[in-house]
Every structure is written in C-alpha cells, then in structure tokens.
Amino acid sequence: MRNEAPNLPIGAVAAIATPEINAPPTRDATNRKNMVLLIQLRWIAVVGQIVTIAFVTFWFGIALPIMPMVGIICALVALNVGSHIWLRHRDDVGNRHLLIALMLDVVALTSELYLTGGASNPFTCLYLLQVTLGAVLLDARSSWSLVALTALSFIWLTIEYRPLALPHHHVSDPFSLHVTGMFVGFVLDAVLLVVFVTRINRNLRERDAKLADLRQHAVEQDHIIRMGLLASGAAHELGTPLASLSVILNDWRRMTAIAADPALADDFAEMEAAVQRCKSIVTDILVSAGQARGEGSAPTTLKVFLTTLVAEWSTARSARNLMFRNEFGSDPAIVSDVALKQAIVNVLDNAFEVSRDWVEFVTERDGDMLLLTISDRGPGFDPAILSQLGRPYQSSKGRPGGGLGLFLVVNVIRKLGGSVSAWNHRGRGATVRLSLPLSTLVIGEPSGD
Incomplete structure (x- = not known):
C-alpha cells in the first residue's frame, strides 16, 4: 500500500481542509510551562534558605535575625501557593507575568541579603541567576528592567544592610569563610542555571516545533485551496462541452445507419456511458467544492x-x-x-x-x-x-x-x-x-x- 494520487474530489477536500474562520487561535503554553519552572525554583529557594539558616545557626553559631528571615520565607511560600491557584484559572501567561515573578524573587533575595551582611554576603552571586533567567525568558526591554533592578539592589546593599556578628571562637578566619561561601554560592548558581535553563530551552524548542508544524499546515492548506479552486473552475469549464457531447451522441444513436449496425451501436453506447461518467465526476466536484x-x-x-x-x-x-x-x-x-x-x-x-x-x-x-x-x-x-x-x-x-x-x-x-x-x-x-x-x-x- 503506497501513498498515490487520489480519487478524492479536489474541491471537496479543499473545502474540508480549510480551517474555520471563527476557530479560536492556538494558545502558546510555553510561558505557562516557564512560570511553573519559576515556581519550582522558588520552592528550591525556600528549602535552601531553611537549610542554610539551620546550618549557619547551629554549626557556626552565628546569630541570625530568625524571625524576619522566617517572615520572608513564609511570604515566598504564600506567593507560591497563590501562583499555583492563579495558574489554575489562567490559560495564558504573558511576558509581564514572568517579569513580575522574577522581580518578586529579586526583592525576596535582596531582603534576605539585607538581613545577612548585605553586599558582603557571598550569595549575592545568585543575582546572576535571576538575570540569566530573565535574559532567556523575557523580551529585551523586560530583561534590561530586571538588570536595572538587580544593579540598584546591589548598590543599595552596599549602603543599607544588617551586619553579621561572627563568633571568633567558631570562625578564626573570616576571609576563608567568605571564600567558602563564594564557592558554595557559585556551585549552587551554576547547577541551578544548567538545570533550569536546559528545561526552559526544551520548552522553547517544543514551541518552535509547534510553530513550524503550524506554518507547514498553513502551506498545505493553501496548496489544497488552490487545487480546489483549479478543480472547481475546470469542472465549470468542462460542463458545457460534456453536455454538448451527450446531446450529439444521443442524436447520432437515433440515425438509421448507426442503429442498423450492432457493433457501431455498442461503441456509441460505451461512448455515452463514458460521457455520463465524466458528467458525474464534474457534478461531484461542483457539488462538493466549497461546501461544509x-x-x-x-x-x-x-x-x-x-x-x-x-x-x-x-x-x-x-x-x-x-x-x-x-x-x-x-x-x-x-x-x-x-x-x-x-x-x-x-x-x-x-x-x-x-x-x-x-x-x-x-x-x-x-x-x-x-x-x-x-x-x-x-x-x-x-x-x-x-x-x-x-x-x-x-x-x-x-x-x-x-x-x-x-x-x-x-x-x-x-x-x-x-x-x-x-x-x-x-x-x-x-x-x-x-x-x-x-x-x-x-x-x-x-x-x-
């Protein structure tokens, strides 16, 4: 079984393959998937902050402002729960929604850094995670807006912050501790970037593949419509000569010389049958072309x-x-x-x-x-x-x-x-x-x- 030239009336298929004018447009679910990724990243941030607070408090004995930091964590949890509920009632997610989500994450990170040493905190490198995600997810104007927000946040942290009191009996070399924190922050930043940028790129590739399929489908639809118009026009043009042939053959069959010759009469009968078959095909095309x-x-x-x-x-x-x-x-x-x-x-x-x-x-x-x-x-x-x-x-x-x-x-x-x-x-x-x-x-x- 092979894919060969059809017997299907071209006009009929042109009408059938033509999409309805009032059909709803296909929604792009890519931004919705990316919003889900941002929510997942926020859950990771919540867990990471809880682990970091517990480790720094109990291992290094550093006194942290626990209640304000817990308040920020609770705010992130509430934001995530609200985002989940919001997504259930939204079919589309736009660039503006992604920008707001990333800006809220920058504000939350800035608040945590303000309470834990400001710009001297080695985890300031996590700003680059937000900037990179913004460059991948947002349009150019929104990406630069996010860059401006992170830059202003960093500058503000050099001026306004709550210093950390390091216990000397646990921390003999503050610089070594800072370098260790920078290393942990770098590894965390790199891992999260690879994981989430890879998944975002996968979502973008899926979107591009769907768009390519839609473009190909539109080309095929246009091709069928052109074929249908050509077939319908040809059917109209063939109708008159076929009707003339049918009348002429019917008149000739009544002639005495033809009626007296059985072989010639059979030939005329076959010719009439062929003409009727052609007229039937033309009628099918004309009836089917353009109809729903x-x-x-x-x-x-x-x-x-x-x-x-x-x-x-x-x-x-x-x-x-x-x-x-x-x-x-x-x-x-x-x-x-x-x-x-x-x-x-x-x-x-x-x-x-x-x-x-x-x-x-x-x-x-x-x-x-x-x-x-x-x-x-x-x-x-x-x-x-x-x-x-x-x-x-x-x-x-x-x-x-x-x-x-x-x-x-x-x-x-x-x-x-x-x-x-x-x-x-x-x-x-x-x-x-x-x-x-x-x-x-x-x-x-x-x-x-």
Missing part, C-alpha cells in the same frame, strides 16, 4: 453505507478479492458523508493497486470510535512515508502529482474529528486505519453495546 460537511449528505445506516460503498467499489474496479467484514455489532443510523466515502474509496484504491489478489476491509467499534481498517499484501510503506504520514508528495512511485492520496485522506478524517494511522506488517503488506468519533456520523446520541 453535511451538505449533500443523506440519512442511512452504517451497514447500508458500507455495504453499498463496497459493492460500488468492487463493481467499478472488477475487484473480486476484497474481504469485507462488518464487526461493528449494531447498525446505527448515520449521515452518509460524501467526503468520508471518497476517503475510504481512495484508501481501497491504493491497497488494490499494489495487492490485487487480496484486500481486507474491516469495520470495528472501540468505545465511541468507529474503526475502518484496510489491509493489503503489497510491498508496504517506505519508512520515510510512515514517518511523515499525511504530508503531500510522499510517494514511492515518483510520478508527477503523486503522493497526495493519504495527504487528502488525512485532512478529510482530521476535519471529521478523527485520525489516520498506518503500519507495515512483519512479513508483507501494510494496514491503514481510519478512526472516527461516532458523534460526527451517528444521528442522535451513540450508545454503547
């Missing part, structure tokens, strides 16, 4: 819809080796969708082209999903096609215009709320599965068996 799903559809049942489809397809292709099994169970009333019918026919054609001796078509139910599975015994899909299922011009034959079959099928099924999957068998052959929610087809509420 549901127009031109008719109520039927799932069993009748599939049985009729299989019978028409087998007759038109003279295919006697199609194995059709309806394992759905019940027979719900559905809307006969022209685009869905053409999508199924297109997959059947692709399977029949590479596996004329055996094609299997199975209908199943999985909860509220309709599964349409088509298998063959052909050479299977190329790995490149499977990895980019539904992309245009992914064909193994390399003929001009090829590779649109599964591309159009995927767009039709996605528009109907479903999905398309494909895989190769271990031995020989491949399978394509169309998964559709019953709610898009069934008349009324679908009920489980």
Whole structure:
C-alpha cells in the first residue's frame, strides 16, 4: 500500500481542509510551562534558605535575625501557593507575568541579603541567576528592567544592610569563610542555571516545533485551496462541452445507419456511458467544492453505507478479492458523508493497486470510535512515508502529482474529528486505519453495546 494520487474530489477536500474562520487561535503554553519552572525554583529557594539558616545557626553559631528571615520565607511560600491557584484559572501567561515573578524573587533575595551582611554576603552571586533567567525568558526591554533592578539592589546593599556578628571562637578566619561561601554560592548558581535553563530551552524548542508544524499546515492548506479552486473552475469549464457531447451522441444513436449496425451501436453506447461518467465526476466536484460537511449528505445506516460503498467499489474496479467484514455489532443510523466515502474509496484504491489478489476491509467499534481498517499484501510503506504520514508528495512511485492520496485522506478524517494511522506488517503488506468519533456520523446520541 503506497501513498498515490487520489480519487478524492479536489474541491471537496479543499473545502474540508480549510480551517474555520471563527476557530479560536492556538494558545502558546510555553510561558505557562516557564512560570511553573519559576515556581519550582522558588520552592528550591525556600528549602535552601531553611537549610542554610539551620546550618549557619547551629554549626557556626552565628546569630541570625530568625524571625524576619522566617517572615520572608513564609511570604515566598504564600506567593507560591497563590501562583499555583492563579495558574489554575489562567490559560495564558504573558511576558509581564514572568517579569513580575522574577522581580518578586529579586526583592525576596535582596531582603534576605539585607538581613545577612548585605553586599558582603557571598550569595549575592545568585543575582546572576535571576538575570540569566530573565535574559532567556523575557523580551529585551523586560530583561534590561530586571538588570536595572538587580544593579540598584546591589548598590543599595552596599549602603543599607544588617551586619553579621561572627563568633571568633567558631570562625578564626573570616576571609576563608567568605571564600567558602563564594564557592558554595557559585556551585549552587551554576547547577541551578544548567538545570533550569536546559528545561526552559526544551520548552522553547517544543514551541518552535509547534510553530513550524503550524506554518507547514498553513502551506498545505493553501496548496489544497488552490487545487480546489483549479478543480472547481475546470469542472465549470468542462460542463458545457460534456453536455454538448451527450446531446450529439444521443442524436447520432437515433440515425438509421448507426442503429442498423450492432457493433457501431455498442461503441456509441460505451461512448455515452463514458460521457455520463465524466458528467458525474464534474457534478461531484461542483457539488462538493466549497461546501461544509453535511451538505449533500443523506440519512442511512452504517451497514447500508458500507455495504453499498463496497459493492460500488468492487463493481467499478472488477475487484473480486476484497474481504469485507462488518464487526461493528449494531447498525446505527448515520449521515452518509460524501467526503468520508471518497476517503475510504481512495484508501481501497491504493491497497488494490499494489495487492490485487487480496484486500481486507474491516469495520470495528472501540468505545465511541468507529474503526475502518484496510489491509493489503503489497510491498508496504517506505519508512520515510510512515514517518511523515499525511504530508503531500510522499510517494514511492515518483510520478508527477503523486503522493497526495493519504495527504487528502488525512485532512478529510482530521476535519471529521478523527485520525489516520498506518503500519507495515512483519512479513508483507501494510494496514491503514481510519478512526472516527461516532458523534460526527451517528444521528442522535451513540450508545454503547
């Protein structure tokens, strides 16, 4: 089974693949994820401050202003709890929200440093953590605002701070203690930077990948729309000459010389049938081009819809080796969708082209999903096609215009709320599965068996 040129009316797929004008824009969740990272970093800061206060107080015997520092820690905890609640009721997080969060962290760090020696505290290097995160997360103007705030905070700490009283019986060399603190602060700063910047970059890469997919999807949609307009225009232009041919052939068949010759009469009958077939194709394109799903559809049942489809397809292709099994169970009333019918026919054609001796078509139910599975015994899909299922011009034959079959099928099924999957068998052959929610087809509420 290979991805080949489609039998699906181009105009129909152009209309189906076109996104609705009023569809809501896709929200960028990257800033939301980054806000979650900042909240996690704040929890780490809370734990780190508690550990540092306990270590300095009980190990070095340094008298710290415990109550004010505990008050700052409680304020950070309250900020984090409030941030969690706030995020639950927000779908979008903007640059301004990230800037406010980072500024609050700078204020909290400045307050702790004010109580523990000011600018002489070796943990002033943690300002660089906030600045670096701001450079990665924020726009240029906000990043410079954060730089200005940290610089002013550092300058203020050189003027206003609460000095620490170091006990000489525990601290014989204050400079060595300061260097040790600088080393601990450097290691902590470096570790947090690597951990959180790496995770932020991962979020940004995911966002860029989504944007690339959206751009590719827009290009594909534009391509299909152009194809639909071209097909619709061609259908209008072909309508008049086909009608003229039909009238002329009908008049010629009434001529005595032609009616008296059986062989010539048979030829004219075949010509008339061919013209009628062309007129039917043109009519399908004109009816389908630009219409939304549901127009031109008719109520039927799932069993009748599939049985009729299989019978028409087998007759038109003279295919006697199609194995059709309806394992759905019940027979719900559905809307006969022209685009869905053409999508199924297109997959059947692709399977029949590479596996004329055996094609299997199975209908199943999985909860509220309709599964349409088509298998063959052909050479299977190329790995490149499977990895980019539904992309245009992914064909193994390399003929001009090829590779649109599964591309159009995927767009039709996605528009109907479903999905398309494909895989190769271990031995020989491949399978394509169309998964559709019953709610898009069934008349009324679908009920489980």
